[in-house]
Amino acid sequence: MNKHLTLKLxxxxxxxxxxxGCGRRKEDKPKISFKSVEGITFLxxxxxxxxxxxxxxxxxxxVPDWRLRFVSADSAALYSPVKDRFFNFPLAxxxxxxxxxxxxxxxxxxxxxxxxxxxxxxTEGDSVNxxxxxxxxxxYSEDFIKNKLHTDASVLQRPSKQDTAFVxxxxxxxxxxxxxxxAAWQPVQLxxxxxxxxxxxxxxxxxxxxNKYSTDDDYxxxxxxxxxxxxxxxxxxxxxxxxxxxGVWHYNKPLVGFMxxxxxxxNYTKVSTGIMNTYLKLFLTTVPGQTLGMKHASTISLNVxxxxxxx
Numbered sequence: 001m002n003k004h005l006t007l008k009l010x011x012x013x014x015x016x017x018x019x020x021g022c023g024r025r026k027e028d029k030p031k032i033s034f035k036s037v038e039g040i041t042f043l044x045x046x047x048x049x050x051x052x053x054x055x056x057x058x059x060x061x062x063v064p065d066w067r068l069r070f071v072s073a074d075s076a077a078l079y080s081p082v083k084d085r086f087f088n089f090p091l092a093x094x095x096x097x098x099x100x101x102x103x104x105x106x107x108x109x110x111x112x113x114x115x116x117x118x119x120x121x122x123t124e125g126d127s128v129n130x131x132x133x134x135x136x137x138x139x140y141s142e143d144f145i146k147n148k149l150h151t152d153a154s155v156l157q158r159p160s161k162q163d164t165a166f167v168x169x170x171x172x173x174x175x176x177x178x179x180x181x182x183a184a185w186q187p188v189q190l191x192x193x194x195x196x197x198x199x200x201x202x203x204x205x206x207x208x209x210x211n212k213y214s215t216d217d218d219y220x221x222x223x224x225x226x227x228x229x230x231x232x233x234x235x236x237x238x239x240x241x242x243x244x245x246x247g248v249w250h251y252n253k254p255l256v257g258f259m260x261x262x263x264x265x266x267n268y269t270k271v272s273t274g275i276m277n278t279y280l281k282l283f284l285t286t287v288p289g290q291t292l293g294m295k296h297a298s299t300i301s302l303n304v305x306x307x308x309x310x311x
Contacts (some may be wrong), residue, residue, distance in 0.1 A: 003199045009079070031093040032095075032098070032108055033093075034070040034111075037073070037113055038070045040143075041067065041069045041142050042068045042069070042116055042141050043066075043142060044064040044067070044137055044139045044157075045140050045145075046117070046136075046152055047060070047063065047135060047136070047138075048062065049062065049159075050133075050136075052160075053160075054159060054163050057170065059170070059182035059185070059291060060216065061159075062135060065081075066078065066079075066139065067079035067086070069086060069141060071088055073091075074090060074092075074093075075088050075089070082176040082269065088250065089101055095151065101163040104120060105123060106137075112146070113144075114144040115138065116137075117136065117137070117138050120135040121183065121270040126205075140153075146214050159292060167292050168294060173197065175296055175300075181244075181296070184218070184219075184288075184298040185219055185290070185292065186290050186291065187201075188222065188228065188238070188287065188288060188289045188298060188300050189287035190280075190286060191286075192284075192285075193204065195311075196228060196311065198226070198227045200225040201222065201224050207213040210281055212311075221301060222289075222298075223301045224301070224302050226280070226305065227305050227307065228279050228283075228307065229307050229309065229310050231279070231307055232309055233306065234304070235275070236309055237252065237272040237275070237307040238256055239269075239301075240252040240300070241302065242286055242297055243286055243297065243298060243299075244274070244297040245296055247286040247287065247288050251272070259274070276304075279306075
């Protein structure tokens with residue numbers, strides 16, 4: 001599992017083999033059944049690490065965004081925000097309360113018509129580690145949220161006071177030393193103030209059907225494509241920079257390989273730094289990234305293309 005703790009997408013063809021393996025080790029424990037909660041729509045209200053936080057030191061946030069419904073003994077439905085509808089996925093059942101829904105192996109801890117609590121299991125090769133989990137997911141039924149808690153899911157999904165305190169500590173460190181920058185939940189904004197400069201932030205589109213569920217890179221690794229017309233010459237440079245809390249740019253490194261050619265790397269760095277210090281700083285309004293309303297230093301990647309011709 002990588003440092004971002006993302007839900008890993010696992011090909012469903014492996015599920016029967018893996019869960020069968022779990023069964024051989026736990027033959028005395030029956031498979032889990034969701035019969036008692038079939039047809040109930042559950043909304044995820046929290047997704048936390050074992051330390052109780054939803055953020056980690058890199059700025060990654062575990063977002064509670066599942067909407068889940070168990071349809072039958074071998075089918076479950078997940079909601080797609082892009083398609084604005086539920087889609088059915090195969091539901092694979094294992095022993096010891098283990099199950100798989102399309103792209104995650106989970107172990108049920110609490111199950112009732114009001115709530116579900118399960119652990120996200122880690123995988124090692126083609127097997128599931130039943131005793132290793134860093135993430136716990138909690139879901140409440142729509143009825144429980146509305147008629148018993150008298151609130152809505154968005155309120156329950158808000159970061160906790162502990163999260164805020166943790167992020168404030170990261171912010172203080174990053175703003176004291178921009179080299180300790182971390183991913184901004186609301187990334188840097190680059191706004192063109194020149195008609196010859198166009199900015200396009202790369203944006204991922206989530207799709208349950210295509211196994212492209214996570215859009216974490218939108219803020220963990222924000223990428224901007226910038227085209228400059230009426231440039232001094234045609235050019236194309238890719239590099240990484242850090243934008244500090246005041247919106248000041250700091251060049252980090254090129255994002256291309258040089259195969260050990262130090263002279264070429266030095267020249268590339270010199271020219272792309274110059275482009276950053278002239279075109280980008282002069283023709284863009286730079287709004288620093290922020291997390292939980294706190295501005296802080298964060299790192300961005302840029303693909304900058306210069307075109308001599310006008311638009």
